[in-house]
Amino acid sequence: MCGCQLNRRSLLLGGGVAAAALHTGAAHARVRPKDMVPLVGPGFRPTDRDEQGLWKEMDRVEEEIAGSNLLITDPKLTGYLQNLIGTVGGPAAKDFRIYLARIPDFNAMMFPSGFAVIFTGLLLRMRNEAQLAGVIAHEAGHFLRRHMIRSWRDQRRKTDILAIGSMLAGVGGAGAGVYLGDYVQLAQLGAILSLFQYSRAMEAEADAMGAQLIADTGYPPIEMANIWQQLIGEADASARYRGKRRRRGSIFDTHPSEGSRMVDLRASAAEITVPGKVYDAQRARYLATIGSIRPMLLDDQVKLNDPGASQYLIETLAQDGWNGLLRFYEGEVWRLRNRTGDEARAAQSYAAAVAYPDAPADAWRWHGIALMKAGRMAEAKQAFTRYLTMKPDAPDAAWVRQMAG
């Protein structure tokens, strides 16, 4: 129960502030891709004072990120990403810079001055080039729609109004002999909530713009909706393993909920898909490019100690076909989880892995250990020998050689 007395005069005075505060929280209508006109052209340089200031700050940030030792600098991969943003980046395509950071999380971000950072966790989750292009086009959309400076200005405007409003409420209230502190607090909450809402609106814009950009380039736009379906599945699986429920959206979120993004993207994809036009998700080209780092991507994920998510991810990737690498890491998920029965599950996965020609050396090693534990020494020795042939300089080569007899 509130200890303050709200009389009629204070209600009238505070009403305006409260109305502003309550004007938030309403759900957003879907942003239509065709309304998303790029707001910048090629070679854009800021001319407004506040935007120039923002770009100046970004200079140092980019120098720091470009020199980070978390970056993957393999020219094949960086060239591929640069080429991709140069294709789906709209009018600013040739102005973007893109950096790949080795962080096993699903994330990508665009900075105000036109450079993007994407995490390796994203490359693991994408099933084809269209999905990756969708995420990159979404980030490009933030730049093309000038979201950073627009949200900065929105924030500045709202804090200005709040500061003036609070001050006038204090001074005016004192003059009129009423206390408006409670309304000021309400207005504060309102301002904060409207900032988050603004941020979610920008994300919806970037989704719509991204779908349009990849569709124009010849990728099926529905793949952007598929990303969210996969992400929801992963979050559910991760939560289920931990005996929890997946986190649902709240009014303090900067991004719309995964579910609403998926539904909106599906509708947008249906709207912009041109009947009869040939779309290609470029799965083969994607896998050929990231193939060299896929073992690292899987290794980083499996070591996050999130078996629910890891298992879901591997099974999702395997929808495009099982192989030795995926089977081996499936085994690793079980082995590291180490619940009752997991040892047998892992052994089965290792056995399945070595049946494929692309089985990694470590699959033979663990297959050998599983056979040895089961008392099948002769087969185990064969597996160890295979391991040593593939990886003669392995750090544990001496031990394995002894096992192999």
Add this chain to the structure above:
Amino acid sequence: MVKRSLAAVLAASVALCGCVQTRQFADVQFTPPQGNYKLLVLRPDVTVGSLTTGGMVEPRADWTDQARKSIVDALRAQQSARGGNVTIIERRNQLPGVTAEELAEVERLNYVVDQSIVLHKYLGDYLPTKRGKGLDWTLGQSAVNLGQKTGYDYALFLHAEDQVASGGRIALGVIGLAGCFIGFCAPNVGGSSQLDYASLVDLKTGEVVWFNVVQAGSQVPGIKFGDLRTPEGATQMVERLLGRMKPGRAVREQQAREKR
């Protein structure tokens, strides 16, 4: 954005009042550089912004450029008056014989060491093992290597940020002041403020030999205690920050004994 966080912590640590404060620490054996020394200043980190009505800081590119130039000029004048030979670099790839990666490593190491100094010397989390030892931190071999490769005696790291109250912010303070006459007094909404810090590293030993923080600010918008945009303001800041380097305790005691 990591740089900002250290500045924010420092700003919070220095008492909020309308004044200018400095607080320096030095290695016990520290003697301020004099005579013919070679000083390397690594990427002075200068930002000048406008404090909006609502209290946000809007970075200003033109003011920042102006301030950086003024600070660099003032720094050169001050150090050459002491006999120092100063090189100021703006980009990591500008130092001959040292790769951008090597320089980045030294900068990042210095940054975390500075964080540790701030935590244990300014924020009250004092370490009993360092009591009475003055400033007892080192960048180790990487700084020594930098010195050997380049021939510099000292490296100086400098951070300066200035927030200038906008017209709207000043007006807000005026309304707050006017309110005093009818019983709602809030003139102290917070105005211009400046925060500068610097650390000096001896490139022969790798040790951080001297550290100083200057905080200048006022709670009442419209009242200023220095403006980095002007040459006078920049000279004043460089003087406040680096002008009165005190020798370390052991050196001061030695000097006192010699006087007696």
